[in-house]
Amino acid sequence: MRIVPLLLMLALAQTAPTHPAPPTAREIAPDTYLVPGAMLPERGPDGNSVILVAPEGLIVIDTGRHPWHSDGILAFARDRRLPVSVIVNTHWHLDHASGNGRVKAAHPNAEVYTTRAVDRALASGGFLARNVAAARERPPEASAIRREEVDLFLATMQTSDALRPDVPIEQSGTRRLAGRPLSLRIAADAVTDADLWLYDEATRVAVIGDLVTLPAPFFETACPARWQAALDEVWATPFRIAVPGHGSPMTRADFDTYRKAFGAFRSCVSGDTPGAQCAAAWARDVGPLLVTDADRRQATDYAGYYVDFLRKNGGASPDCRVK
Ligand SMILES: [Zn+2]
Numbered sequence: 001m002r003i004v005p006l007l008l009m010l011a012l013a014q015t016a017p018t019h020p021a022p023p024t025a026r027e028i029a030p031d032t033y034l035v036p037g038a039m040l041p042e043r044g045p046d047g048n049s050v051i052l053v054a055p056e057g058l059i060v061i062d063t064g065r066h067p068w069h070s071d072g073i074l075a076f077a078r079d080r081r082l083p084v085s086v087i088v089n090t091h092w093h094l095d096h097a098s099g100n101g102r103v104k105a106a107h108p109n110a111e112v113y114t115t116r117a118v119d120r121a122l123a124s125g126g127f128l129a130r131n132v133a134a135a136r137e138r139p140p141e142a143s144a145i146r147r148e149e150v151d152l153f154l155a156t157m158q159t160s161d162a163l164r165p166d167v168p169i170e171q172s173g174t175r176r177l178a179g180r181p182l183s184l185r186i187a188a189d190a191v192t193d194a195d196l197w198l199y200d201e202a203t204r205v206a207v208i209g210d211l212v213t214l215p216a217p218f219f220e221t222a223c224p225a226r227w228q229a230a231l232d233e234v235w236a237t238p239f240r241i242a243v244p245g246h247g248s249p250m251t252r253a254d255f256d257t258y259r260k261a262f263g264a265f266r267s268c269v270s271g272d273t274p275g276a277q278c279a280a281a282w283a284r285d286v287g288p289l290l291v292t293d294a295d296r297r298q299a300t301d302y303a304g305y306y307v308d309f310l311r312k313n314g315g316a317s318p319d320c321r322v323k
Contacts, residue, residue, distance in 0.1 A: 017145045022072035025051060028241060028249050029203040035072045037064060037095070037246055042145040044153075047096040047245045049073055050207045052200070055179030057085030060110075061198065061207050062245070063099025066152065070099035074106050084110040085178040090209025091195045092118035092128070092163055093221075094156060096245065101162035111166040113177065115186060115194035118163050127221055127319050132157050169196055183237075187211065187230035189223040189322050197234065204240035212258050214247035215295045216282065216302035217265075219310060223320035224266050231259045247289070254289055261285035265303065269310050279304035 020040065025033040031053040037046035046064040051073065058077055063070055077084055084107035089097045092114070104110050121128045131153070138150050156163075172185045183199040190211060197208040210218060211230055234242065235255065242250045250258070264285055268278035282303035283296055290296050310316065 017148055019066075019068050022068045022075060024072065025076045028243070029200075029205050032200070032203050032205050033076065034243060034249060035064075035069070035076065036248075037069065039246070042143060043149055045095045045246060047090075047093070047210070048243060048247075049099075050205075050243050051076055052178075052180060052182075053080070053082070054085065054177065057083040057178045059086040059088060059177050059180065059182075060084050060103060061088045062090055062096040062209065063087060063103050065095040065098040067099075067102060070102040073099065073103060077107065083107050086110065087112045088177070088184075088196065088198065089114035089118070089163070089165075090197060090207070090245065091115075091192045092121050093192070093210065093218075094128075094153065094163075096209065097163050098152070098156045101156070101159050104162055112162070112164070113167045113169055113184070113196075114165045115196055116165065116168050116170070117192045117194035118165070120193060121221075122160055122163070128157065128160070185233065187233070188226060189320065190227040190230040191218070192221045193223075193319070193321060195230070197230075199237050199239060204238060206234055206237060206239035206242045208234055208242050208244060210245035212242065212244035212247070212250065212255065214244065214258075214286065214289055215299035216286075216306065217262060218302075219306045219317055221319045222317050223322055224269075224310065224316055226322065228259075228263055228266060231262060235259060248291075250289075257288055258286060269307050270315055275304055275307035275311070278307045 023036050025035045028034045033051040035049040035051060037048045039045040044065050046066055046069040047062050049064055050061040052059040060073055084103055087100055087103060087110050100112055120126050135150050135153055169184055174181055174183045185197050187195040187197060195209055197211060199206045242255045244250060261282060265278060265282045268281060279300045283299040286299060290299055
């Protein structure tokens with residue numbers, strides 16, 4: 001009688017997807033730590049997190065998508081015996097904000113600072129609301145990993161209040177977060193309709209979310225023209241290190257390589273050069289920033305996809321309010 005459940009358990013154990021170890025924080029500047037994101041096969045990405053040690057606790061900038069990513073953040077707080085006082089979301093994309101709920105569960109006093117863009121994404125007809133409807137219609141033949149990803153997305157959406165700001169950021173300016181002064185900058189109509197990026201004058205670190213992503217920019221909710229202007233605004237600060245949403249921390253030269261490649265890609269998309277040529281040019285232009293052959297292949301593939309996506313939608317995403 002007991003053998004059937006045992007066999008069933010063994011079968012389940014064999015098909016259950018394995019999870020990677022939590023990422024480890026590394027210091028990139030005084031009191032400034034990077035918890036690196038990742039992109040794994042079949043899974044949605046995790047964006048980078050940055051943790052700042054502040055006089056009144058930790059400031060966590062972006063919380064990733066998967067539980068193992070937020071486990072890396074929580075382990076850092078536990079090791080330091082410090083509370084998370086502030087969560088900053090650079091934007092509402094779920095590879096940067098899904099971990100809010102888990103971090104808040106462990107640190108109930110943590111307050112989320114972000115723009116109101118997430119409210120619009122969650123509202124009826126908004127990007128996230130539309131994706132919930134699509135996710136519920138997932139194909140039954142989806143792999144175990146894909147099913148796990150969809151379940152994670154739906155669970156995050158069920159507790160979507162954790163994505164909303166406790167402290168909405170409506171304008172750019174310097175604020176004290178957990179006792180540490182930081183310049184918070186709003187980039188309107190860039191990656192989303194209101195992104196947030198940070199500049200820390202003390203360390204000259206800029207944390208810029210998905211204004212920079214490697215191997216290619218993610219245009220799903222983007223207004224490319226204002227996005228380019230936002231890259232110029234970042235460039236105008238005297239930053240020393242820029243932490244992108246995906247990829248390694250950048251020097252000024254790295255950032256400028258990306259900024260120029262972004263401009264060239266935009267003008268290629270707006271002309272009538274064949275898409276494959278725009279994609280190849282993108283991969284060539286950001287070549288110095290790509291590490292592996294897989295990165296180079298993906299850079300071309302993603303850029304090729306986005307040429308079509310942008311051209312089909314008049315040069316910007318369908319969610320962009322200012323074309
Ligand atoms: Zn991202």
